[in-house]
Amino acid sequence: MDAWNRLELLVGKDACKKLQSKTVLIVGLGGVGGYAVEALARSGIGTLILVDYDIIEETNINRQLIALQSTIGHKKTEMWQARVKEINPNCKVLLKDVFLTKDNLLEVMQEKIDYIVDACDTISTKMELIRYCEKNDIKMIASMGMGNKLDPSKLSIIEITKTSYDPIAKVLRKMIREENITRKIMTVCSVEQPVTYSEQIVASNAFVPAVAGLLCASYVVQDIVGGK
Numbered sequence: 001m002d003a004w005n006r007l008e009l010l011v012g013k014d015a016c017k018k019l020q021s022k023t024v025l026i027v028g029l030g031g032v033g034g035y036a037v038e039a040l041a042r043s044g045i046g047t048l049i050l051v052d053y054d055i056i057e058e059t060n061i062n063r064q065l066i067a068l069q070s071t072i073g074h075k076k077t078e079m080w081q082a083r084v085k086e087i088n089p090n091c092k093v094l095l096k097d098v099f100l101t102k103d104n105l106l107e108v109m110q111e112k113i114d115y116i117v118d119a120c121d122t123i124s125t126k127m128e129l130i131r132y133c134e135k136n137d138i139k140m141i142a143s144m145g146m147g148n149k150l151d152p153s154k155l156s157i158i159e160i161t162k163t164s165y166d167p168i169a170k171v172l173r174k175m176i177r178e179e180n181i182t183r184k185i186m187t188v189c190s191v192e193q194p195v196t197y198s199e200q201i202v203a204s205n206a207f208v209p210a211v212a213g214l215l216c217a218s219y220v221v222q223d224i225v226g227g228k
Helices: 005-011 013-020 031-042 076-087 123-136 167-178 208-225
Strands: 023-027 047-051 092-096 115-118 139-143 155-159 186-190
Touching: 005 013, 013 208, 023 031, 031 047, 031 076, 031 115, 031 208, 047 076, 076 092, 115 123, 115 208, 123 139, 123 167, 139 208, 155 208, 186 208
Parallel strands: 023 047, 023 115, 047 092, 115 139, 139 186
Antiparallel strands: 155 186
């Protein structure tokens, strides 16, 4: 029995071979992106391209899978590369240790990409990813705002034009209308109203970003295997 036998029972050997042939780019390796990487690696994805410029900080420990006392101060990309290789040595892991912007987007997108998981926090980067996917016919799922949320059961996978409450989605919907984006953009979004408080920093927990990341990975895997 090999590492993928349990998955093969669900989707079949041919579907597992499909997963091994795909390349997924993940932008942002925080609370959402980290869990997406973990699930994709454990699903046998053949190539993962990891995009993040950040280092692990103590404040990441409450929600980020790779954040441990022993990894504080290390680059997220490098720590994730090491972890993925421990999970699946056959997975090709490419690192892009940059903050993704319009100026370096094409440089990052050198490989043939089948799916993009947008797990970043920057709206301008999300906009550029949507434009790139529209132009290059790439499937994408984008995580909306997970900060200040407490209930993971309020999360779902939904097309961006059908989202509500989320302020990030509102901005992106406006851009899509104005630029006549026709590509279907899937999101992981919550219908929960954010918790309000007097502090200026964004609150977070261990479970809402984690579930969002797992939903992103679930969408990619299920789309590849044909919903079996």
